[in-house]
Amino acid sequence: MKTRLLKRVAATAVAAVLATTLGAAPAFAAKVIKLHHLNNDDPFDNPTGAMATVFKSLVEAGTNGEVTVQTFPNGQLGKDAEVLQQIKAGVVQSGIHSVGGFASAYPMIGVLDMPFAFPNISSTYAVFDGPFGDRLAGDIKARTGLEVLGFGDSGGFFAFTNSKRVIHSPADLDGLKIRTMGLDTHKTLVSSLGGQPAAIAWSEVYTALQTGVADGQMNPVPIVSFAKFDEVQKYLTLTQHLFAPYVWVINREFFDGLTPEEQAVVRYAARSAIVAGRGMARVIEASDRGLPHLAQRMEVYTPTAAEREAFREAAQPAVRKVIVERFGAEGEEMLDAFLAAIEATR
Template identity: 50%
Template sequence: MTNNNRTPLVAAILTLSMAASVTAQANTTLRIAHLNPPEPTSSHSAAMVAVFKQLVETATSGEIQVEGYPSGQLGDDANAINQVSQGIVESSISSAGGVAEHYPRIGIFDIPFAFPNIGVATDVIDLSSDFGQQLAADMEAETSGLKVIGLLDSGGFFHFTNSQRPIESIEDMEGLRVRTMTLDTHETMINSLGGEATPISWSEVYTALQTGVADGQMNPILQTSFANFEEVQQYMTISNHLITPYVWLINDAFYEGLSEEHQKVIDWASKVAVDAGRAMSRIIEASDEGLPKLAEGMEINTLSSEQRQAFIDASQPAVLDTIESQYGEEGVALLDSLMESIEQAQ
């Protein structure tokens, strides 16, 4: 994505960035971009920014000021990551779809039904886990200007919603136009189930569902709720078919330019903030803003174990083939490490 597509806000930030050194100094500003709503009680990434801001500014006596840019103010995830890489913005909290444009091997997480429960996902998708450290090292080696300071799930397990019919079998997927991220693995999964994968950027999903450009979508309860998809979808299927990471990135040169003391603050504050983000996801899921809110506008059903197995049999081989063909030996090796980590965490 080229710099010609920058918004006026991004251009203003670029001007400020060129005028200031990225090395640590008094009143250093750390800007964090993310796509979700700004209220800490509405999204996990906003909760992370709020906690991180309070901890960093207090621990550094205000020498580092943290600013959040929610709701895609600085562009979509891929564009925000590009700005972090170039040092235009210091940090972003980004979905797998955005990360994939810079680090395609993030698609290894898209093996359908790979994670048995949220506890295992929490253990594995974490920067302190053996796999988390391996993933971060690989991502940093394969990209430019990026350092990983946090890993967590994207808000919980993915579920299907649509405007046509309840999904109770693979046959019910036939012909459904399902919005996906721009990930080959997501598109492969939907197509293998008989649906029609329809890649659409996050900012356009509501309108696409409202106008019928897409019949359905798949996301965790968290995102489905704060996006108000119950207003434009009639059916929801609790499928637990995917769980993908959110990746917290910081510009490597900015981080290295900080004093050792300030680096330590960033390290522990980001860890605490990730824990807060995970907790907020679980709280929203369990609150009236979770399933109860969605149930006011949608009919909800749950796949049985037999139905889930039919989905697994149809989709897993196809996604594995895509990973092998798209990501090569390195991707397969990383996938093997992921699956081993999942097995060990159970």
């Protein structure tokens, strides 16, 4: 009953957007945006599906079909790093990328990996929609040539899962093999808490957890549920230690070739789509496809404020050191601006 109600609420919200924006497109459109993302195109299934669907509707309606959007879900065009090269070359016009994939084009995205930094999920939106987000977008444009359309929600805060024990403190991670992305900051985070980081490709994570190659992993709750990790993991700890936004970019030459009116429509459509994706992430997280579902099969624990502080004190100095060593004075300045923007939301 609860799942059906949430689906009806979500369906009503998206239908309202579509009803006010759908328009007849002409048979031929001179400008086409090929949009890459890594998940299903179903707007009720995942945040990027919602983002892609709303973006397509708003762009095509707002330009009377002069600009059309072709979505390529489930990584059809390749992995994030590969597609970024296609976007730079203008073969693909736009993509919604994970920070892990985007690091191949812009390594300094790693400054966002400072753990236990955000007080709540609303603060993440304020930071990435505010002056710091503008600064980060400007730096990405300067270093990569890519125009940033915004920063989406990949599913919320990261949590730890494992098959061995409840995690109350860093000591409980001692010796656990934890799967991470291949990012130095993520690996340092795990090792600073006493765990053993294991960089494993996403396609191999379920099997690694099932066979014991890894004891645990870290991801947002919706991804834990979507990937069915509750089948091979017993414990879920809501540490809320990282927020990894999606980075949405578009080829700058293509964007500059749009009329000012079309550019305004594309930016408005992207902002609206990001809001829709954030809403869908929260709906999934709270629905029977998220935490309530996982709680039926896993032992869920939320650390106290004092326990989170112990995690923060153990992890932040180590990750900061890696960021400064890797990115130098520019990286440290960007990191300090990031932390100041977070502090301003408290």
